Amino acid sequence: MFLFWRIFLLNAAVLVTATGVLTLGPVTVSTPVLLTEALVVTGGLGAMLVIDAVLLRVGLAPLDRLAHAMTTTDLLKPHPRPAVSGRGHIPELIRAFNRMLDRLEAERGLSAARALSAQEAERSRIARELHDEVGQTLTAVLLDLKRVADQAPEDVRAELRQVQETTRAGLDEIRRIARRLRPGVLEELGLTSALKALTAEMSAHDGPTARSRFDQDLPALGEEKELVVYRVAQECLTNTARHARATHAELSLRRTGAGVELLVRDNGRGLRGAEEGAGITGMRERALLIGADLEIGPAEGGGTVVRLGVPVGAP
Template identity: 70%
Template structure:
């Protein structure tokens, strides 16, 4: 039955019942209306309005649940679908909404996969150019400076040595940027060595990064390992830049369904309501491989990032 006729019949039932009570009941209306009669009529009207409101609330409850689902749905946080309730047009509307969500999540996953693949390819190209072009150019500049410094008088030689140190520091920074853009250690030595190298890279006098990586991790696949590395890299970057932390713990452990990466610091915490592009990027990467990603306060203060990656045979 269409929604219009269901609402019409609900109101008709209430009005018919009220009319029957007036016709068959002992109550009468005088002219002018007496106070007792006005009280009876007012009570009857209130009863009709309350009954009508209750019946409409029951009939429209599935639409209210659907409206709440529409306002809370986030494609980066796939959740349970609203239950199909009601009859006729209401049930059809909820079913259509669930089908639309399935299609949007599938399309977003496909587009995110293409975008992330293109992003990794672009990072690889930029890192290669930094290493081959700028890195080699600065290396040649260092050799020329050394040759000139060896032949220069003492006052000029000291200045040339300072220029050498500045150029060498720039070359080291370019190499560091290239390593972050293209994790060559991940391709060559695997995930365990890449995460250990990443922890050592972020360790400084102001920030202590400790790692615990279980041996004999299950095979995860190239995409899953890249997502694990990028999430760990982004988490450590956020900690170093924004958390004001002094300690960070990085763990990678086996779980019954796969592996779990945890990055926990003792900084000032994170505001969940203000997620930047980095966190959104991590969520998209997690969705790409069917992983679960959570952010929250650490038990001892600070921020905790957890990425749960299923093994390939469980994710299919």
């Protein structure tokens, strides 16, 4: 039954019932209307309005829940689907909305997977070019500077040594950037070693003091999930170093009943109601790709805590 006819028949039933009560009941209306008669008619009208409002509220409650779901649904933060309830076309409308959400999430996941795959490929290409081309060029410059410095006069040699140190520092920085773009340690030594290298690198470059803890019996996650865990941890530590004004950060990876949980906590200034930027959006997209749960919120005692729950099994 269409919604129009449902509302019309509900109102008609209330009016017919009220008409029958006034027609067959002992109450009559005279001219002019007496006070008692006016009170009876007013009370009857109020009762009709109350009954009509209650029936409409009950009948349209599923639509109110559906409208709330439409305004609050975020494809990056999956929530339970609206419960299918009601009569007539309302359940089919809710089912259609749920099917639309499923389709949108699948399409967004597919497009995000393609974009992230292209991003990883581009990162690997840039890392190779930095290492193979720029790195080799700077290495050749260092060798030339050493040769020139050995043959230069004493008063020029000190300046050339300084240029050598500056060039060597630039070469180290390029190698560090290349490692961040393409985590070779993740491919060669595994996730735990890669996360340890992340925290060590953060502490070594004048960042907050970082500490890491890992369970001993961590299950194998697979290449895709390990890359997501690594990128999320990398983004968290980068945000901590750049924006949090923290003095300490802690990273842990522990086993849970459903899989593993990555926890990154700092003692910085916290989120303070700031809108989520591209970095957090990227973390949410990566988490969706592998069916992981990502939670970002304030930490106890101040700061920010990020939890990534990764299930074991097929994404």
